[in-house]
Amino acid sequence: MKISNLGIKTSRIKELDENYPAQDMLLQSGQLCQYASGIYGYNNIPLKVKQQIEQIIREELEKADCVEVELPILQPSGIWEKSGRWEKYSENGTMMTVETEKGKFGLAPTAEEAIVEFAREQINSHKKLPVTYFQIGEKYRNELRNRGCLLRGKSFLMMDAYSFNKDKEDLQETYKNIKQAYLKIFERLGLEVIPVAAQSGDIGGDKSEEFMVLADIGEDTILLDEEKKKGFNVEVQERPGYEEYLKKECGIENPENLQRKKAIELGHIFQLDTKYSKAMDANYVDSGNKQIPYFMGCYGIGVSRTLATVYEKSLVKDKKGKQSISLPIGIAPYLLHIVASGEEREKNAECLYEVLKDHGINTIYDDRKKETMGAKIGDWKVLGTPYVGILGNKINKDEIEVQNLATGENMTLKIVDLMKALEELEKDRKNNPNARLSDYTVQKQEKNEIIQLDKDACVR
DSSP states (O other): OBHHHHTOOOOOOOSOOSSSHHHHHHHHTTSEEEEETTEEEEOHHHHHHHHHHHHHHHHHHHHTTOEEOOOOSEEEHHHHHHHTOHHHHHHTSOSEEEEETTEEEEEOSOOHHHHHHHHHHHOOBGGGOOEEEEEEEEEEOOOSSOBTGGGBOSEEEEEEEEEEESSHHHHHHHHHHHHHHHHHHHHHTTOOOEEEEOOOTTTOOSEEEEEEEEOTTOSEEEEEETTTTEEEEGGGGGSTTHHHHHHHHHOOSOGGGSEEEEEEEEEEEEEEETHHHHHTTOEEEOTTSOEEEOEEEEEEEEHHHHHHHHHHHTEEEOTTOOEEEOOOTTTOSOSEEEEEOSHHHHHHHHHHHHHHHHTTOOEEEOOOSSSOHHHHHHHHHHHOOSEEEEEOTTSOTTEEEEEETTTOOEEEEEHHHHHHHHHHHHHHTTTOTTOOGGGGSGGGTTTOOOOOOGGGTTTO
């Protein structure tokens, strides 16, 4: 992608919000556009990061035999009245509602009612169980305290999944499998999450766990055994008999010995049991021809909240304390950001960009003529691409200086060797989020000619 096509303006970053500096940087550089409190539009790069997160979620859930579906965002009041939640959600303002001559409707803040109606049409026999449906789509909640930009907004992207099981034992097995899928998802995203015991809140159900990332900007407080990676949200202490619950479900013997930490909740999983299926009279026929209510599980990941967390966790500081963004290699939309100085080097940069594009290596080329090298490199540090390739006058014409913002790694490589290394890195980074360009330098390329250049066009 060329900078001129991205429409990115030269970034003049002012003093950053100390609580949410990465997202403030996105706002100041035009990568996020705020329409109102809690409502945002995405420019190209954060949009692509979000899509990468969605794809990783899809891949891991499909490996766990989950089935992707799509439910309506605009839902009739009738299905919510069946579950008994319409009055609560509409009157307290959580659900945004509209009344028409055809009836009352709400913008979905969650999807339990809609998925039960969906499953009722699909699953009528024990022979079709278990099944887990998931969707990735917008949700709407009239949050009274929008904060942290994408961390808590009125409109947000969410993955929600629902399992339908024949009994509690079957539900527990699905719950365990989805939990493992979650751990793999967040590992691939480069986020270290800790599953902790949680309150089920308005969703309901007997058991639930939240997937937390430790962060000073987090809204949640957890009590944690850091060595064993066991803990619970302090809200659990509001539960009657919570100490026995923690001992039974989490193996936590003495909550008083745990450390108090701030954290961001990225995912939440629930064992709903028959709460919604009984309320909505949704059943399957068992082997004895009896009507049995589904045992259900509910599983959510805040996609836009995860995106915000990825950005906040991608901040790096230089020796002077100036902050920049370097996105994780596994989900960065572009691997290399090319800048050049002078007409001759700009021609080489254009050629390098075209060759890399032809070989499927996602690259940004700063093709602006009027900007200084300092301004171009400054924009690289804001846009978040892991590597910059500098074609300057201090190196040979067939070489390129490559810098990694996150690690400080600096290399001077032959241009042809860089292209070979990038192609290998592009192949591997999906499953190796810790990969580095230096793992694929010329020493590993001697017997593996990958990219062939027509008459060395980019290095003459």
